[in-house]
Amino acid sequence: MPELPEVETIRRGLSSLLIDKVIARAIVHDSPKSFPNDIASIEQFLYAAKVVAVRRRAKVLIIDLSSQYSLVVHLKMTGQLVYRGTEVFGGGHPTDSLIGELPDRSTRVTLTFSDGSHLFFNDQRKFGWMKLMPTIEIPNLDFMKKVGPEPLEDSFTAQEFIPRVRRRNNTSIKAALLDQTVFAGVGNIYADESLWGAGIHPAQKVREVSDEQLASLLHEVKYVMNLSIAKGGSTDRNYVNAEGKRGSYIDFARVFRREGLSCPRHPDVLVEKLKVAGRGTHICPVCQVIQ
DNA sequence: CACTTGACCTGTCCGC
DNA sequence: TGCGGACAGGTCAAGT
Known part of the structure; x- marks a missing residue:
């Protein structure tokens, strides 16, 4: 959860x-x-x-x-x-x-x-x-x-992230984000949200993602996680906080669980759902294209 | 070793 | 309404 x-x-x-x-x-x-x-x-x-x-x-x-x-x-x-x-x-x-x-x-x-x-x-x-x-x-x-480093620490920079994620060069970038040994804390929601933010297709092999794109992806991970903390987390089904109340990040999600709705960057393009790394995965087919 | 798949559980939703 | 199957935000073991 x-x-x-x-x-x-x-x-x-x-x-x-x-x-x-x-x-x-x-x-x-x-x-x-x-x-x-x-x-x-x-x-x-x-x-x-x-x-x-x-x-x-x-x-x-x-x-x-x-x-x-x-x-x-x-x-x-x-x-x-x-x-x-x-x-x-x-x-x-x-x-x-x-x-x-x-x-x-x-x-x-x-x-x-x-x-x-x-x-x-x-x-x-x-x-x-x-x-x-x-x-x-x-x-x-x-x-x-x-488990890998905490991504929201200021000390966790692209310089730290890139060599760690490149140990998973032969797998998809989504599988690498979900791999808790690369860095800690990303699950299915924030994987999809940050990949959309960086404009990277989740099935793209890590080796085919440039250092510049990886740096952008880390920036998006930090952005969506900090925003979510500010919103009290994401409640899709079961999540509640210590007081039993839901979080509101899901209302700000750009692609997660939004299949069939428009991409925030492309009003005429609908978010699609596919399976990557064995997980339900949400993308904008225009923002996120396999290179 | 690197990577992928199935298992762990219960509940819900969707199609027939 | 009932039933079967797919699926659900994570991680680990076992498989290739």
Whole structure:
């Protein structure tokens, strides 16, 4: 589900909602990939631990606890982390959250804090996971060892990007963008949006894309991701932020999920949908032509 | 090694 | 209405 801008939006929300909360209880409803820890370590390192920081690396969220342990969460396709406080609502709108009463049938883990508030980990498709592990061991996860740089860091320039992406010279530029070892955080939405922005066909081989085009593509990646963060992420189907609310980037999307609608640059040309790198892919057939 | 494909799951949508 | 199949924003294992 969420890509870098969605995970960053959730991180910001959780950071303001969870810091200094103390975990009192955890319930794993149905999530075989979450909490393989034994009861003793849960009691020792989760219960009574205080949230000290909420970080993000790539599409992974890290909730650091005062016990020197962390909750590490990957939302994959349909995961959500939704915080509910203890407010008691009278009549009228209980909340403008997109989702209703929690826990619901997709809730995999419920964390309860000492003030009675809750954090719900929902995941319709059960691809995601939440793990409890020593904070110091996070960098040793296979994923963390392999994942590439953060693209929104100022230090990540075309000079860094070009040699990394050229390691994938024989594959399509879209597959290379989705490859988290080249750099972190792009998924299907921002791959399509940035390729449209740079005027590159997603199926173009990396070796056939010039350095100048690659520099332009990186610029577009940064642009669409920063814009999306400013809009609170993209809600196409499942994504909601920490308060259960949708993001609005999808309203600004130029090609993603816009097949049959006009290209913003060409009112008479319709966006087409095809399959590239095994993924649904959206292009303007005039802006994006195989060279 | 580089690259592609299928699997992991559940829910929804579309055509018959 | 019911049913089958395709598809969904991510990643990993197994295949070529």
